[in-house]
Amino acid sequence: MTAHLSAPSLDLLAEQITALLKEPSTGHGLARTLRAAAKEIEISRYHHTSSRAWPNGRIDITPEKVQIGGGAHRIDGFYNIDAVPPADLLWDVREGIPLEDGSVQVMFSEHFLEHIDYPNSAKHYAREAHRVLAPGGRLVTGVPDAGFVLRHYPDNPSLSEEMIERWYAKRDCRGDINTFLDLINYVFRDQDDDPTYTPHLWAYDRVKLTQMFTEAGFRIVEPWDFDSAIANPKRQWGSVYVIATK
Ligand SMILES: C[S@@+](CC[C@H](N)C(=O)[O-])C[C@H]1O[C@@H](n2cnc3c(N)ncnc32)[C@H](O)[C@@H]1O
Structure with missing residues (x-):
């Protein structure tokens, strides 16, 4: 039998972490791990609040254009899904994308993929993106170019x-x-010990992105011509973008 942490015990854990981080005897190594755990607890809280509203893992709207992990960078006409505010939906996409099969025309992310673990979450994300896109739908992905x-x-x-x-x-x-x-x-x-920034968990180049999206079922993966009407202009330099077509 699997033991699940209930929400109250997650709250207790968060309180204990806060208290431990204030303790002078908490060493640097433990403090790093506790800060990482505190971030995961925050994401988990937001995710569980949303998933209680949609217990079957699918929201009841069907946006045609979706941005994943946009942070403060909103795109006109796109529905924004992110783990933390501000976003239209707070959802941890490591748990899947809460949209119906074949319902999305365009999905966009930049400087997001490198923040989730590879291979489990990154490959799961690629498969989920493929699932929610309509035939011919396109997935644009930009990452720092290793x-x-x-x-x-x-x-x-x-x-x-x-x-x-x-x-x-x-x-x-x-x-x-x-x-x-x-x-x-x-x-x-990146700076994995800075409370403001989340670490990079995997490095990508064009070859790696192409391999991953091809493996997830996309028919074509090509370079994407940077379009500042969609992408964050500050990301253009030193990034690699691909467009994968279902
Ligand atoms: C470095 S920021 C990039 C923000 C924006 N795309 C840009 O280029 O300015 C990474 C974003 O990915 C989001 N993110 C990280 N892990 C996530 C997850 N598991 N589910 C959803 N969003 C996530 C973060 O909350 C953050 O907004």
């Missing part, structure tokens, strides 16, 4: 300066992230 960073290692200090400026301009980490190798670490893990 190939771009690796191709330029170890040289190219001016490119390294540009990357640091573009990717880290708003972050207080320049004292630590300032070489090309640090940027390679960015595509593989």
Whole structure:
């Protein structure tokens, strides 16, 4: 028999984590793990609130255009699904996409896929995207381009300066992230100990994206021409986008 944590015990766990994080005796390693657990608890709470409203895992509207993991970047005419606010629906897509089979025309995500675990959640997401898309429907996916960073290692200090400026301009980490190798670490893990940012769990290039979506059943996977009417303009540089057709 499987034991499930009930919502009240999840609340208790969250309280205990908060208390432990305030304890001076909680070491750095344990604190890292507790912060990660606290984030998962937050996602789980939002997800369970939504899934109580739709216990069969399908919402009762059928949007034709859907953005996954858009964060604060909203796209006109797209229904936004994200694990945390702001979004039209708070849903942890590692648990599936709560839409009907063959109901979506266009699905879009950028800088989302690298935040879920590979292979389990990433491949599940690809299969779910394929399931909810209509025949001929298209899935656009953009991620930080690991190939771009690796191709330029170890040289190219001016490119390294540009990357640091573009990717880290708003972050207080320049004292630590300032070489090309640090940027390679960015595509593989980002700042996994920063409460503001969620870590990168897997690195992708065009080949990897193409393989994954082909394996999920998509007929064609091609490069996508960046369109700032849909995509976040700040993501264009150093990212790779593909469009997969069902
Ligand atoms: C780095 S942000 C990218 C936001 C936006 N796409 C952009 O490019 O500015 C990653 C987004 O993915 C969302 N996300 C991460 N894991 C998720 C999950 N399991 N289910 C749904 N959304 C998730 C996060 O909440 C966040 O909004």
